Amino acid sequence: MVFNTTVFLFLFLPCFLAVYFLAGKSWRNPLLLAGSFVFYAWGEPVFIWTVLASSLVDWLVGREITKPGGGSKFWLTVGVAQNLAILALFKYFNFFTGQFLELLARFGISASPFLTIALPIGVSFIVFEKITYLVDLHRKVGTPCGRFDHYLLYVLFFPKLMAGPIIKYHEMEGQIRERPAGWDDLAAGLSRFITGLAKKVLIADTVAQIADTVFGVSAPSTGLAWLGVAAFAIQIYFDFSGYSDMALGLARMFGFQLRENFNHPYTSLNFTEFWRRWHISLSTWIRDYLYFPLGGGRASPGRVYFNLWICFLASGIWHGANWNFLAWGVFHGCVLVVEKAWWLERQRGLPVWMNNAVTMVLILASWVVFRSQTLGESAAYLKAMFTPVTALTPSEFPAESFLALAVGGAMALCPEGIWARAKASRASAALKAKGLDLAFSLLLLAFACSKLANENFESFLYFRF
Amino acid sequence: MRHSLNRWFAVGCLLFLAVPGLSMAAYRVLKGSWEMRSNLAGAWAPVIVAPPSLESLARGEFQRSFANWFNQHFGLRAHFVRMYNQYLYTAYRKTRMLSGGLLIGKGDWLYEAHYANDYVRVNPLLPPPFFEEWASRLRAASDALKRRNQAFVVLLSPSKAAIYPEFLPPDLLKLGAKELRNYDWFTNALSKAGVPCVDSHLIAAREKARGAFPVFARGGGHWNGLAAFLALSNLLDLAQMELGRPIAKPSMVGVKMDLNPVSNDRDLASALNLVFRPMRYAGVHVETAFPPPGREQRPKLAIVGNSFNWVLLPLAFDGEARVFERVTFGYYNHDFYDYTPASPWNRIPVSEWKTSLAESDIVVLEVNEASIDRDQYWRNFVADLEAMVGGQ
Numbered sequence: 002m003v004f005n006t007t008v009f010l011f012l013f014l015p016c017f018l019a020v021y022f023l024a025g026k027s028w029r030n031p032l033l034l035a036g037s038f039v040f041y042a043w044g045e046p047v048f049i050w051t052v053l054a055s056s057l058v059d060w061l062v063g064r065e066i067t068k069p070g071g072g073s074k075f076w077l078t079v080g081v082a083q084n085l086a087i088l089a090l091f092k093y094f095n096f097f098t099g100q101f102l103e104l105l106a107r108f109g110i111s112a113s114p115f116l117t118i119a120l121p122i123g124v125s126f127i128v129f130e131k132i133t134y135l136v137d138l139h140r141k142v143g144t145p146c147g148r149f150d151h152y153l154l155y156v157l158f159f160p161k162l163m164a165g166p167i168i169k170y171h172e173m174e175g176q177i178r179e180r181p182a183g184w185d186d187l188a189a190g191l192s193r194f195i196t197g198l199a200k201k202v203l204i205a206d207t208v209a210q211i212a213d214t215v216f217g218v219s220a221p222s223t224g225l226a227w228l229g230v231a232a233f234a235i236q237i238y239f240d241f242s243g244y245s246d247m248a249l250g251l252a253r254m255f256g257f258q259l260r261e262n263f264n265h266p267y268t269s270l271n272f273t274e275f276w277r278r279w280h281i282s283l284s285t286w287i288r289d290y291l292y293f294p295l296g297g298g299r300a301s302p303g304r305v306y307f308n309l310w311i312c313f314l315a316s317g318i319w320h321g322a323n324w325n326f327l328a329w330g331v332f333h334g335c336v337l338v339v340e341k342a343w344w345l346e347r348q349r350g351l352p353v354w355m356n357n358a359v360t361m362v363l364i365l366a367s368w369v370v371f372r373s374q375t376l377g378e379s380a381a382y383l384k385a386m387f388t389p390v391t392a393l394t395p396s397e398f399p400a401e402s403f404l405a406l407a408v409g410g411a412m413a414l415c416p417e418g419i420w421a422r423a424k425a426s427r428a429s430a431a432l433k434a435k436g437l438d439l440a441f442s443l444l445l446l447a448f449a450c451s452k453l454a455n456e457n458f459e460s461f462l463y464f465r466f
Numbered sequence: 467m468r469h470s471l472n473r474w475f476a477v478g479c480l481l482f483l484a485v486p487g488l489s490m491a492a493y494r495v496l497k498g499s500w501e502m503r504s505n506l507a508g509a510w511a512p513v514i515v516a517p518p519s520l521e522s523l524a525r526g527e528f529q530r531s532f533a534n535w536f537n538q539h540f541g542l543r544a545h546f547v548r549m550y551n552q553y554l555y556t557a558y559r560k561t562r563m564l565s566g567g568l569l570i571g572k573g574d575w576l577y578e579a580h581y582a583n584d585y586v587r588v589n590p591l592l593p594p595p596f597f598e599e600w601a602s603r604l605r606a607a608s609d610a611l612k613r614r615n616q617a618f619v620v621l622l623s624p625s626k627a628a629i630y631p632e633f634l635p636p637d638l639l640k641l642g643a644k645e646l647r648n649y650d651w652f653t654n655a656l657s658k659a660g661v662p663c664v665d666s667h668l669i670a671a672r673e674k675a676r677g678a679f680p681v682f683a684r685g686g687g688h689w690n691g692l693a694a695f696l697a698l699s700n701l702l703d704l705a706q707m708e709l710g711r712p713i714a715k716p717s718m719v720g721v722k723m724d725l726n727p728v729s730n731d732r733d734l735a736s737a738l739n740l741v742f743r744p745m746r747y748a749g750v751h752v753e754t755a756f757p758p759p760g761r762e763q764r765p766k767l768a769i770v771g772n773s774f775n776w777v778l779l780p781l782a783f784d785g786e787a788r789v790f791e792r793v794t795f796g797y798y799n800h801d802f803y804d805y806t807p808a809s810p811w812n813r814i815p816v817s818e819w820k821t822s823l824a825e826s827d828i829v830v831l832e833v834n835e836a837s838i839d840r841d842q843y844w845r846n847f848v849a850d851l852e853a854m855v856g857g858q
Contacts, residue, residue, distance in 0.1 A: 006533065007486075007533075007536055007537050007540050008532070008533045008536050008537075010483055011483060011484075011486040011487050011536075011540050011541075012487055012536065012540075014483060015480060015483045015484040015487060016487070018480060019484070043529050044526070044529070046523050046524050046526060046529075047524055184469065184472050184473040184476055185469060185472050187472075187476040188472035188473070188475045188476040189472075191475070191476055191479045191480075192475070195479070397637060399560070400554075400557075400558035400560055401553075401554060401557070401558060401560070432471065435471060436471055439471065439472075439475040442475070442479075443475070443478055443479060443482065446479060446482060447482065447549070448549070448550075448553075450482075450546055451545075451546040451547070451549035451550040451553075452550050453546075454537075454540075454543055454546030454547050454550070455546065455547050455550035455551060455562060456562075457537040457538075458506065458510075458543075458547045458739075459510065459565050460506070460507075460508030460509060460510045460563065460564060460565065460737070461508060461509045461510070461564060461565070461567075462508065462509070462564055462567075462568075462578065462687060462733060462734070462737055462773075463509055463773045464509045
C-alpha cells in the first residue's frame, strides 16, 4: 500500500484513525502494530514473514548482546550478518547472478538464471533500521527492548516503513511507551501529511512527465537535456521529501515525532552541506555505522578520504543494484574527497550564488547518472548537456508540468532564511491568518485527491472491438 | 481558540477522507450494492475483484484487483475527476480524457485524436495493393449478393477532422494535411472496381460549402443528423438502384438549429467530464416526413459498422413509420442487434445475425474514412460475406 493511493487515503487511513482514536489508550500500540502489519502485508504478503522472523532474531540477539559476561561482539556479528544476508539475497542476488551470466556469456557460455527474486518494498530501510538497533545496543546506546511487540512496532511502524526516515530505536522507545495524541497533534500531522501529498502528487508526479519524455529521447538537444535533468531534480526531491513529509505527518497523527529527513538541500553551497540536508537519516546512518567504524575523520588524510569514498560507494549500492547507482555513489564520494582536500577551503572567498550554482551543476550531472538506465545513456546525456547539440524535440509537454516545474523550482531554490521567516510568521500568525492557512491545506488535499482520481480514470468514447 | 481551530481542521480533513467510504457504505445499505452508479461520460472495462484466497492474497492478485476496483467505485469519484478536468480545461484548455485521445481545438471544437492524426501527417498509409485487393473483393461480394437479389452498398462515413480541419489544434495544423490519405486511395480503388459506394465525405463537404448548417457539432465526434440524413438518402437511392425496385424514402421537410445539441452531438463535450460542461453550441435537428404506407414492400436491412450508425439508423424510423421492415446491426461485426430506436440494444445471437444477413434485401458495410487502416472489422465482414455466398 502506498500513501498516495485512493485505497490508502479513503479506506485504510480514515478507518484506521477512527478505530485508533475510539479505542482505549491501552489498545493503541496493539492497534498500531496490527495496522502496520496489514499495511505492509497488503503489498508484501510473503516477505512480511521474513521480516517478522528476522525481527524475532534481532530481539533475541539484542538480549544476548547486552548480557554481561562478553560475547557481545559475537552476537552483534550474528545479528548484523542475518540482516545483511536478507539485503544481499533480496536486493542484490539478481544483480550478481546477472553479472555472472554476462561474464559467462563473454566466454561463450550461455545460461539462464535459475532463480529470480522479487525485490520487496522498503527492504533497504527495514534492514538498516534493524542494524541500528543491534549496533546501538553493542555501543551501549539505549537499552534493549523489553517487549517483542514494542520492537515489532518499531520495525513495522507503517508511516516510516516503506521509505524512511531511518529511525533509531532509542529515538522511538520513549514515544512507544508514552506519547501525546490530541487534536493538536492530529491537526499538525494532517497538515504535514497534506503538504507531503501535494508535493508528491501535484509537483513531483507532474514534472515527471517532462523528465520521462526527455530521458526517453535517444539524442536530446542541449536545452532539452538541461530541461529534463532539472525536471528530474525537482521530481526526485519533491517525491522523496514529499513522502517523508507524509511519513512524519502520519507519525505525528499518532503522537510520534520523528527526525526530519530533508532540509532545503538545493540551497547547499557544497556537497558536504548537501549531504547534511538530503536524506538526512541515511547520511546519519552512514556516518554512525560505517564512517565512524572505519575510523571516521580521525585517521590519516588518505585514510579519511578513502573512508569517505567507501561510504558513498556503499550509499550508491544501497540505492539500487545496478552500475548506475554505483557510479552515482562513486561520483559523490569523489566530489566529497575533493571538497575535503581542497575545495571547501578554496570556496570560502567565492560568492554564495556561485558556490550554489557550481554545486547545483554537479548535483544535476549526478542525477543524470542516477536517472539513466545504463552508463552509456548517462554518458550520451551528459555529452548533450555540456556540448551544444541541436536536435528534434518533442512537440509538446503537458502545460501543467511547466507550472509545477516553476513552483517546485522556486520552492527548492528558495533560501532557507526565507522559509524560516515564513515558518515563524505562521507560528505567530493571528487566528484569521491561521484559519486561512488551514483552509488552504484543505483545498490542497481536495486538489491532490482530484488529481489522483483523475489519473486513475481511463476511458474510451465507446467500446471498440 | 487555536486549539479549537486545530480541532475543526482535523475534523474537516477526516470527514473529507471518510466521505468517499461512508457514501459507499450508505449506498450498500440503501441499494444493496457497493458499486455506486457513475455519471462520468465514457466507456471503461469493469474491474472484477479476484476472489480472496490464500493464493490470491499471497500473489497480490486480490490486493491489485481490489485497489483497481476501488479506484473505479469510491464515493464522489466523479466529482474528483471533474474537478481536476475543470482545472486543466480552464487553465490550459487541455484534457486527459479518453486516455489522451480527446483534443481541444480552436473555438473549443473537439476532436478525437485518431481522426486528427489521419488528416495530418501522422497515421501510416497502407500500400496501394491493399486497396486494389480489397476493392476487388468488395466488388466480388457485391456481385455475389446481387445474384442472390441482395443489394450491397459501401457507406463511407466522414471524419470531423477532414471536414472541419480549420478548427484543429494549431500544433497539429502545423504538421500540414496529408496529400493523399488512405481514404483517397480507397475511394479511388472502389470507384475503379465499380463497388456501389456512398461517399459521405463528399456529401458532408458539399453541405458544409453551402454554409447553411454545420454537418458536425462542435462538441460531437460523429456526423450530426443533417449529414447522416443526407447520407441515408443517398444510400437509399443507390440501394433502390441496386435492388431494382422502389423504396419508400423519408424526405427532409425542415432543419432547425438551436443551442441545444442532443445525443451524439454532445458526446465529446460530455466526455470532457467537466464541472461546467460547455454545452451551449449549435445543435442541428432534422425534421422528416415519411410517406404513408403504400404497396411497396419495405426492405430488410443488415448493416455492419461503427458508432456513426447510432446517428444514422434512428432517421429511418418515425414512430410507426419506418423505411425498413427490419434492421439488424452488427456493431464492429462483433456485437449484433435487432435494431429499433425504442430498443437499440436488443442483442441477438450470431446465428440469428447470420440468418438475417442471408435474408436481408440490403446489406451495408459502413466504414469511417479515417479508420480504413485501423478498423479490422470491415475486412472480417467481407470474409464473412465471402463465406456466406460461397462459390456463388
